[in-house]
Structure formats: structure tokens, C-alpha cells
Amino acid sequence: MDWTAIKDRAISFISEAAHRLYDPAIRKLDIETKEDADDLVTENDFAVQRFLTKKIKEAFPGHFVVGEEGEHEERIPEHTVTWFIDPIDGTTNYVHQYMNFAISIGIYFEGEGKVGVIYDVIADEMFTAVKGEGAYLNGKKLLPRRKVNFSQAIIGFNARWLVGRARPGTKEVFAGIVRDVRATRSYGSASLELAYIAAGRLDAYVNMRLSPWDYAGAAVLIAETGAECTPLFRGDQLFMESCTVLAGEKHVHEEILNRCNE
Ligand code: 2AM
Ligand code: CA
Ligand code: CA
Ligand code: CA
Structure with missing residues (x-):
């Protein structure tokens, strides 16, 4: 093909x-x-x-x-x-x-x-x-993503959803993440926010519920720049009806994944 x-x-x-x-x-x-x-x-x-x-x-x-x-x-x-x-x-x-x-x-x-x-x-x-x-x-x-220190990361998420749709304990974990990173952003278009990871404008993006069409295209861009796109919770699977999504530069992605799955 x-x-x-x-x-x-x-x-x-x-x-x-x-x-x-x-x-x-x-x-x-x-x-x-x-x-x-x-x-x-x-x-x-x-x-x-x-x-x-x-x-x-x-x-x-x-x-x-x-x-x-x-x-x-x-x-x-x-x-x-x-x-x-x-x-x-x-x-x-x-x-x-x-x-x-x-x-x-x-x-x-x-x-x-x-x-x-x-x-x-x-x-x-x-x-x-x-x-x-x-x-x-x-x-x-777009250049391959290079390592970003967590304290210098810019992360994107929809605050309303993070509060409204969080699982028990997630809100507190995110309060810590928000404190520890450099800045947060919210643009309101998941596909663009995910594409921004590939473009180096965001270092991570989190969403508590997305459907495959929200991230299918961006996931290809993300993989091509050496970043990661997975569910936020271990054991979940992308491309089910709806799913949490965590994408980011490898190091930042791992840090958020670890904090959310402890
Ligand atoms: P949409 O505009 O195609 O619905 C908003 O934070 C982002 O989440 C948008 O990319 C939006 O896509 C997506 N989204 C997915 N499910 C949604 C829902 N039930 N309500 C609002 N936005 C949703
Ligand atoms: Ca959408
Ligand atoms: Ca839409
Ligand atoms: Ca919609």
C-alpha cells in the first residue's frame, strides 16, 4: 500500500x-x-x-x-x-x-x-x-523529541474534565503535577494539543475521556517524533469506545504515568 x-x-x-x-x-x-x-x-x-x-x-x-x-x-x-x-x-x-x-x-x-x-x-x-x-x-x-526535565515541562489538559471526570485520587496527583511542572495550557482541541507534542510546543497532554477519532491521527505524528501516546491508567487500552489518554515526551510521559498509577 x-x-x-x-x-x-x-x-x-x-x-x-x-x-x-x-x-x-x-x-x-x-x-x-x-x-x-x-x-x-x-x-x-x-x-x-x-x-x-x-x-x-x-x-x-x-x-x-x-x-x-x-x-x-x-x-x-x-x-x-x-x-x-x-x-x-x-x-x-x-x-x-x-x-x-x-x-x-x-x-x-x-x-x-x-x-x-x-x-x-x-x-x-x-x-x-x-x-x-x-x-x-x-x-x-519535525525534529525528534529530546529529553525534557519534568520541572521544565509544559503540559496541556482540560481543567474542567480533569476535575469532573477524575478517578479517586487523580485530582490530588494532578495538583502535584501542576505544582511541579513549568506551566499548563488548554487549547480545547485534543488533536491539536496532541499534534503540539510532536511539534515541541507541549511536553505532555492528558484527557480523561477521548474517542479514537480524537487521537488516531495525532498518535502517528507522536510516534514519528519518538514521543509516547498511551492510556493514563495501566491496564486500559486505546481504541476502545472511549479511553483516558496521556501523551508526551518520553521522560515527562513516564513521570506522569508513574504518579497516576502508584
Ligand atoms: P470535539 O470538539 O470533536 O467534540 C475538548 O477538550 C476536546 O475534547 C476536543 O478535542 C473535543 O472534541 C474533545 N471531546 C471528546 N469528547 C467530548 C465530549 N463529550 N464533550 C466535549 N468535548 C469532547
Ligand atoms: Ca474531537
Ligand atoms: Ca468533533
Ligand atoms: Ca464532539
Whole structure:
């Protein structure tokens, strides 16, 4: 399989899809809520999902698509190339801030991440990776992550979720982590925050509950820069329905993992 060619197609699908998100005037149309009053979705989430799915199915009829705004009943067939797509990652930002939202694609085969493409529409930053070929930002190769001292680490997380969805004891552990690192950040788009680890802008990112389309693409970028992406709790498994996620430069990742699993 020519993963580089498939990556180039993914880039062109995303670039085309992004056009419908450029106009701030249409972004607030038809806002609905999902699980709770703060879990937003817009008509454009569905429109981008439909557009990408159509493009993928036309170009690669045998491939399987799993997307946030799609139907999920079907099991992923074995030996099938699977595209995990998040049509808008950071919908709250899309609605309220009109920055820091992305279109994310991760392409997997036989359980392995092969391609990751994440596009920050407003910043015009295209993060791409093909397994074994390195990770890139707007065509420029990202350097392998070098060791970061914990006391100098910048970590990203959503404070509201860390408090609201923590397991017993986790809040206290995180209070210690927040004290010991250099700074914390929260951008509100998991795929971008994870891509920032590959780009060296964040040294770790934690989320108490993500779905595969949130991190599938970024996990390929992260692996290509020698960083780690795992569940936060030992024994959990990525790519289940929803999962905790801890990604980071190896040393920082290990420190957080150890503290959370003691
Ligand atoms: P979304 O915008 O595609 O829903 C916000 O901290 C980040 O978590 C976003 O990347 C958001 O993706 C993701 N997320 C995953 N599940 C969510 C949920 N139930 N409610 C809000 N954000 C969610
Ligand atoms: Ca959502
Ligand atoms: Ca998402
Ligand atoms: Ca989404």
C-alpha cells in the first residue's frame, strides 16, 4: 500500500473540506447539543463528515470510515484500511472563538497507525505523518523529541474534565503535577494539543475521556517524533469506545504515568 500517496489524498480532502469552515458568518448555524448542554455540534460538523466520507469512499471504495458524527453500529472489519475522522475537533472553539479547531484524520491498517493528517483551519497549519517517514508541519520535518526535565515541562489538559471526570485520587496527583511542572495550557482541541507534542510546543497532554477519532491521527505524528501516546491508567487500552489518554515526551510521559498509577 502506498501510504504516502494515501496521505496526499487525505491532505487534499481536508483542504477542500476546510473551505466550508473558513467563513465565520456560517459557523453558528444550527448548534445542537449532544450528551450534555456543553457538548456542542453544528451543521458544519455533519457537513464536513459527509464530505470527507464521500471523498474517501469514491477514491478508496474498500476502505472503512469511522467518524465522530457518523453511525457507529458496524464493527471495524478485519484486514481493512480504516479512516478515523473528526470533522471538527474543537467544536466549542469553532462556535465561540473561531480559532483552535481542526480537521483530523488517522488511517490505520492491521491495528497500526499508518497516516496522520491534522489541519488547523485558521492558523493554516497542516500536520502530517506517514509511519516510518517522519512527521511534518506545513512540509517542514519535525525534529525528534529530546529529553525534557519534568520541572521544565509544559503540559496541556482540560481543567474542567480533569476535575469532573477524575478517578479517586487523580485530582490530588494532578495538583502535584501542576505544582511541579513549568506551566499548563488548554487549547480545547485534543488533536491539536496532541499534534503540539510532536511539534515541541507541549511536553505532555492528558484527557480523561477521548474517542479514537480524537487521537488516531495525532498518535502517528507522536510516534514519528519518538514521543509516547498511551492510556493514563495501566491496564486500559486505546481504541476502545472511549479511553483516558496521556501523551508526551518520553521522560515527562513516564513521570506522569508513574504518579497516576502508584
Ligand atoms: P470535539 O470538539 O470533536 O467534540 C475538548 O477538550 C476536546 O475534547 C476536543 O478535542 C473535543 O472534541 C474533545 N471531546 C471528546 N469528547 C467530548 C465530549 N463529550 N464533550 C466535549 N468535548 C469532547
Ligand atoms: Ca464532539
Ligand atoms: Ca474531537
Ligand atoms: Ca468533533
